[in-house]
Amino acid sequence: MLAIKGFKRDYDEWANLGNTRWSWDNIKPYYDKAFKQMQTSTYQSPMPTRAMVLAAAEAMGLPVNDHSVHLGYQDINLTINANQRFNTAKAYIVTANKRRNLCVMTNTAVERVLFRRRDGPKAIGVLLQNEQKLYASKEVIMSAGAVMSPQLLMLSGIGPKSVLQPLRIPQIKELPGVGQNLQDHLMFPGYLVKIPHLPIAVDAKQFLEGYCQTKDGPIGQIDIGEMVGWINTRNDSEYPDIQYMHMTMLKKDQILSRSMSQNWVSMKYQQIVLWPKVPRI
Numbered sequence: 224m225l226a227i228k229g230f231k232r233d234y235d236e237w238a239n240l241g242n243t244r245w246s247w248d249n250i251k252p253y254y255d256k257a258f259k260q261m262q263t264s265t266y267q268s269p270m271p272t273r274a275m276v277l278a279a280a281e282a283m284g285l286p287v288n289d290h291s292v293h294l295g296y297q298d299i300n301l302t303i304n305a306n307q308r309f310n311t312a313k314a315y316i317v318t319a320n321k322r323r324n325l326c327v328m329t330n331t332a333v334e335r336v337l338f339r340r341r342d343g344p345k346a347i348g349v350l351l352q353n354e355q356k357l358y359a360s361k362e363v364i365m366s367a368g369a370v371m372s373p374q375l376l377m378l379s380g381i382g383p384k385s386v387l388q389p390l391r392i393p394q395i396k397e398l399p400g401v402g403q404n405l406q407d408h409l410m411f412p413g414y415l416v417k418i419p420h421l422p423i424a425v426d427a428k429q430f431l432e433g434y435c436q437t438k439d440g441p442i443g444q445i446d447i448g449e450m451v452g453w454i455n456t457r458n459d460s461e462y463p464d465i466q467y468m469h470m471t472m473l474k475k476d477q478i479l480s481r482s483m484s485q486n487w488v489s490m491k492y493q494q495i496v497l498w499p500k501v502p503r504i
């Protein structure tokens with residue numbers, strides 16, 4: 224929903240560690256391509272909270288919507304298109320579904336990657352949990368998520384010997400880092416500010432009816448993250464160590480609640496720790 228690019232520093236660190244194809248200069252064109260394909264948009268909420276936060280940021284000397292720097296407050300790119308959520312399927316599969324070389328298999332789990340061992344291991348396909356084998360004419364791309372990708376690598380024989388050997392998984396490559404270094408981004412719920420007098424009427428029923436009729440109005444948007452603050456609390460880097468989210472919420476955070484008749488909103492502050500990175504124990 225929030226489409227936020229990673230930081231140049233982190234990509235360049237991976238490149239410096241040896242993964243040169245993941246340098247920022249190599250990755251940025253793919254980000255640009257993806258943002259274009261996802262047709263990201265920004266949203267300026269009519270809620271007074273937006274102006275209040277931006278005025279406070281400016282008063283503190285923080286840049287606002289200056290995309291040449293990493294710090295400050297920015298309107299965030301959202302994967303919302305014409306007031307409707309846009310997703311990977313809409314962006315990629317719908318536009319490519321007439322291609323003869325596209326085959327999407329749902330409810331199909333991969334058991335492990337198949338390797339050819341001659342002249343060094345090379346991934347040549349996958350074994351499905353139903354025993355079916357699929358062979359690649361060019362390459363195998365694994366994108367099973369932060370938890371399942373390392374698991375699948377280990378099931379395929381790529382990982383630490385200390386894990387694979389007791390499970391009798393034939394080792395294709397000793398790679399001790401697989402399954403390590405999963406990092407959490409801790410989020411601290413901040414505090415709530417109650418704003419009793421609004422310049423606009425807040426009426427959930429009206430919002431919903433309006434959206435059903437015209438696909439317009441606040442329901443088609445995301446007030447929780449229209450702008451994000453990137454702050455360095457120690458003033459020691461051009462990169463932030465805290466990400467601030469300002470979430471404007473209707474009463475009780477229940478947009479369709481019957482108790483919505485009272486005309487007030489609240490704003491919640493949340494801080495996400497970006498740096499130092501926190502390993503998951």
Ligand SMILES: Cc1cc2nc3c(=O)[nH]c(=O)nc-3n(C[C@H](O)[C@H](O)[C@H](O)COP(=O)(O)OP(=O)(O)OC[C@H]3O[C@@H](n4cnc5c(N)ncnc54)[C@H](O)[C@@H]3O)c2cc1C
Pocket residue numbers: 224225226227331332333334366367368369371372375
């Ligand atoms: C509640 C929530 C809110 C989030 N909000 C945002 C946001 O606003 N902005 C943002 O940038 N990020 C957000 N994220 C993070 C974002 O969702 C992930 O970073 C992103 O989805 C990772 O993409 P991926 O393709 O690597 O993995 P995933 O999206 O996890 O996709 C992995 C896919 O692989 C499939 N899979 C796993 N194992 C196998 C197997 N053995 N065989 C076949 N298929 C398999 C899974 O079913 C899944 O479909 C959010 C995450 C959560 C949980």
